[in-house]
Amino acid sequence: MPACRMDLADVGSPEALVKLILQAEPDLPIPVPIEDLCRQLDIMAIQDLDTDGFEGGLITDADRSEGIILVKKGVEERRRFTIGHELGHFLMPLHIPDQAGKFLCSRADMLRLKPKEGDRRQRMEVEANRFSSLILMPPTMLRRSMSGFREPDLQHIPALARDYKVSKEAMARAYVQQHGENIAIVVVKDGVLLRNYKSFSFPFITCSPGRAVPARSLLHRGPHDRGVASDFAECVADLWVDVRRGERAPKIYEQVYVQRDGCALVLLHAETVDEEEEDEERQLEDSWRVGFKAKRR
Ligand SMILES: [Zn+2]
Numbered sequence: 001m002p003a004c005r006m007d008l009a010d011v012g013s014p015e016a017l018v019k020l021i022l023q024a025e026p027d028l029p030i031p032v033p034i035e036d037l038c039r040q041l042d043i044m045a046i047q048d049l050d051t052d053g054f055e056g057g058l059i060t061d062a063d064r065s066e067g068i069i070l071v072k073k074g075v076e077e078r079r080r081f082t083i084g085h086e087l088g089h090f091l092m093p094l095h096i097p098d099q100a101g102k103f104l105c106s107r108a109d110m111l112r113l114k115p116k117e118g119d120r121r122q123r124m125e126v127e128a129n130r131f132s133s134l135i136l137m138p139p140t141m142l143r144r145s146m147s148g149f150r151e152p153d154l155q156h157i158p159a160l161a162r163d164y165k166v167s168k169e170a171m172a173r174a175y176v177q178q179h180g181e182n183i184a185i186v187v188v189k190d191g192v193l194l195r196n197y198k199s200f201s202f203p204f205i206t207c208s209p210g211r212a213v214p215a216r217s218l219l220h221r222g223p224h225d226r227g228v229a230s231d232f233a234e235c236v237a238d239l240w241v242d243v244r245r246g247e248r249a250p251k252i253y254e255q256v257y258v259q260r261d262g263c264a265l266v267l268l269h270a271e272t273v274d275e276e277e278e279d280e281e282r283q284l285e286d287s288w289r290v291g292f293k294a295k296r297r
């Protein structure tokens with residue numbers, strides 16, 4: 001049965017909304033036909049947005065009987081994410097715009113992952129982003145697409161982004177969340193870290209947004225071919241993460257993917273050193289050494 005507004009009324013969270021839509025649309029193809037879905041869910045039109053400084057908008061009435069999505073002209077992949085974001089505002093009944101009947105969302109809103117505590121507007125933006133990401137890259141489908149790849153690899157990102165028709169950055173964000181390994185992806189422009197996305201248990205990244213990528217990073221040890229993921233190289237852990245005194249540092253491996261115009265992605269893969277395994281290895285090494293000595297005597 002196709003998804004309809006009536007079944008979605010009063011559902012407040014992005015996760016619950018997407019779950020209901022996917023239940024009603026079990027054969028939703030990839031890439032998700034987001035504009036068709038909008039029309040089915042009472043969006044009457046998707047129009048160009050010309051207001052400077054904004055990526056998207058939504059015009060709707062107080063009782064949300066219907067809506068018009070406004071989206072800035074530009075790259076198709078980003079446009080799709082913006083449409084998903086505005087559909088999220090439209091479907092979530094607790095999302096109330098600053099200006100009666102009109103949401104206007106900036107590029108910074110589209111990138112927001114965590115709201116400032118107590119900031120209602122930012123919380124709405126974060127929820128709209130979660131909705132867009134979940135509807136364009138449904139986790140069960142994405143995990144299925146990723147099931148063939150065991151080890152993380154930046155080469156997967158452009159391929160998955162093409163299949164799901166989303167930007168590489170939107171895919172990188174979803175990839176780190178759905179991958180079973182302990183990974184982070186850092187977004188770089190002209191050698192400066194812009195943003196980082198990390199899996200839940202990846203350690204805190206010490207290089208903050210706006211700062212130069214550490215000088216000893218693989219990023220600076222090129223040349224790297226554009227559009228080709230580099231080999232992995234191990235680096236010292238404290239290049240990227242905080243290693244507390246007395247704590248065992250994880251092993252960190254870096255991989256670089258250089259894009260156009262000074263943009264690059266850096267994948268960080270942390271492997272926790274298993275103490276027991278390390279002890280066993282040491283014991284085995286010792287026993288070999290002892291055996292070897294004994295033979296020579
Ligand atoms: Zn918004």
